Amino acid sequence: MxxxxxxxxxALVLGGLGLAAFLWSLKSGQYEDLDGAAxxxxxxxxxxxxxxRSTPGPPIKAEDDSSAS
Numbered sequence: 001m002x003x004x005x006x007x008x009x010x011a012l013v014l015g016g017l018g019l020a021a022f023l024w025s026l027k028s029g030q031y032e033d034l035d036g037a038a039x040x041x042x043x044x045x046x047x048x049x050x051x052x053r054s055t056p057g058p059p060i061k062a063e064d065d066s067s068a069s
Contacts, residue, residue, distance in 0.1 A: 025031065
């Protein structure tokens with residue numbers, strides 16, 4: 001019975017936090033363009049701010065740590 005004294009308020013607090021997060025997401029416009037991300041994933045062209053990939057250089061050798069022991 002004493003565990004219910006902790007579980008019920010904890011459930012109410014977590015539910016309130018979830019409701020507050022949902023209302024914040026509605027207010028900030030997170031649900032405005034639901035299909036846009038799906039269509040952008042199917043586009044064939046690269047984004048305009050994409051940077052070209054550089055070719056990797058030679059591997060960097062790690063320092064010998066045998067003197068540390």
